[in-house]
Amino acid sequence: MPVLEVDNITKLYGESVAVDTLSFTIDQGETYGLLGPNGAGKTTAISMIVGVLDRDAGQVRVGGRPHSPADRRSKALIGYVPQDLALYHDISARENLRFFTKLYGMSRAAAAREIERVLEAVGLADRADDAVRTYSGGMARRLNIAIGLLHRPKLLILDEPTVGVDPQSRNAILASVRELAGEGVAILYTTHYMEEAERLCDRIGILDGGRLRAEGTRRELVGLVGEHDQVVFKVEGDPAHAVPVLEAAPGVGRVQRVEGEDGEVVAFVADARAAMTELMAAVAAGGVAVRSVEVREPDLEAVFLHLTGRALRD
Ligand SMILES: Nc1ncnc2c1ncn2[C@@H]1O[C@H](COP(=O)(O)OP(=O)(O)OP(=O)(O)O)[C@@H](O)[C@H]1O
Numbered sequence: 001m002p003v004l005e006v007d008n009i010t011k012l013y014g015e016s017v018a019v020d021t022l023s024f025t026i027d028q029g030e031t032y033g034l035l036g037p038n039g040a041g042k043t044t045a046i047s048m049i050v051g052v053l054d055r056d057a058g059q060v061r062v063g064g065r066p067h068s069p070a071d072r073r074s075k076a077l078i079g080y081v082p083q084d085l086a087l088y089h090d091i092s093a094r095e096n097l098r099f100f101t102k103l104y105g106m107s108r109a110a111a112a113r114e115i116e117r118v119l120e121a122v123g124l125a126d127r128a129d130d131a132v133r134t135y136s137g138g139m140a141r142r143l144n145i146a147i148g149l150l151h152r153p154k155l156l157i158l159d160e161p162t163v164g165v166d167p168q169s170r171n172a173i174l175a176s177v178r179e180l181a182g183e184g185v186a187i188l189y190t191t192h193y194m195e196e197a198e199r200l201c202d203r204i205g206i207l208d209g210g211r212l213r214a215e216g217t218r219r220e221l222v223g224l225v226g227e228h229d230q231v232v233f234k235v236e237g238d239p240a241h242a243v244p245v246l247e248a249a250p251g252v253g254r255v256q257r258v259e260g261e262d263g264e265v266v267a268f269v270a271d272a273r274a275a276m277t278e279l280m281a282a283v284a285a286g287g288v289a290v291r292s293v294e295v296r297e298p299d300l301e302a303v304f305l306h307l308t309g310r311a312l313r314d
Pocket residue numbers: 013017018036037038039040041042043044045
């Protein structure tokens with residue numbers, strides 16, 4: 001049973017549809033990325049899922065039960081880390097966390113244990129007693145994530161957690177997300193960074209104009225484009241000789257000489273990994289001396305362009 005089931009949620013602002021019949025599910029230990037440009041509807045979708053924003057239509061189930069903010073049982077399963085920070089800047093990270101454990105009504109012993117655990121999880125243990133005002137933006141964001149983890153949620157929802165953070169904090173955030181997923185937490189992660197979605201997420205939903213244009217693993221999404229893997233050969237001598245040899249090789253769709261690149265020839269294949277052994281054998285049999293081989297796969301940028309006709313980064 002999925003930890004999160006989102007079923008046709010919709011939000012209207014006047015005439016405009018911010019989120020349009022959005023559906024997806026997330027399993028235990030799975031990281032699901034909602035990828036879309038600014039204004040795609042990511043924050044609106046998340047706010048409806050968490051329950052801080054009313055839905056105009058649709059259902060959300062968490063842990064198999066219909067979720068509403070009034071339902072304490074399903075609420076206890078969710079850890080929500082919004083874009084806005086909710087921290088006290090004049091006290092330390094540890095004191096901020098202690099405040100939230102009191103809010104959750106945790107016992108002293110449980111609070112002490114959970115505070116250490118979440119500080120470790122986000123890599124802030126060594127700065128835990130410093131005032132938050134001395135933190136970088138990225139460290140403050142990590143503390144915000146720590147707060148979302150205090151009650152051991154089964155579903156962690158992160159709204160663009162790496163926007164405007166330093167590279168060190170960004171890496172720490174990505175590492176903590178991976179570790180939490182490894183412990184079985186289901187993760188909903190929104191981002192407009194293609195590389196993050198590719199690196200982190202098991203499955204990705206591409207959101208644009210409030211609608212889910214496509215979803216799947218990176219490989220499935222890339223397959224939608226119909227664009228092929230590129231196997232780039234650097235060859236000795238005249239590359240023209242390599243062209244007919246590659247064209248005749250099994251699994252090769254099209255062969256192209258790269259403009260300006262001395263001795264570079266590209267073979268387009270459906271699946272480079274599957275085709276590689278036969279391709280190399282054909283090249284050797286054809287007497288082509290290869291200096292190097294590189295595989296380039298189409299990326300999510302190409303997928304977004306294919307689906308929407310626009311670039312992901314405007
Ligand atoms: N309170 C509101 N009233 C009217 N329109 C809104 C409101 N909040 C959001 N919108 C509109 O809904 C659409 C989706 O916005 P949303 O903030 O969910 O996008 P997003 O993908 O999270 O983008 P961002 O990364 O910029 O936050 C946008 O067109 C936005 O202008």
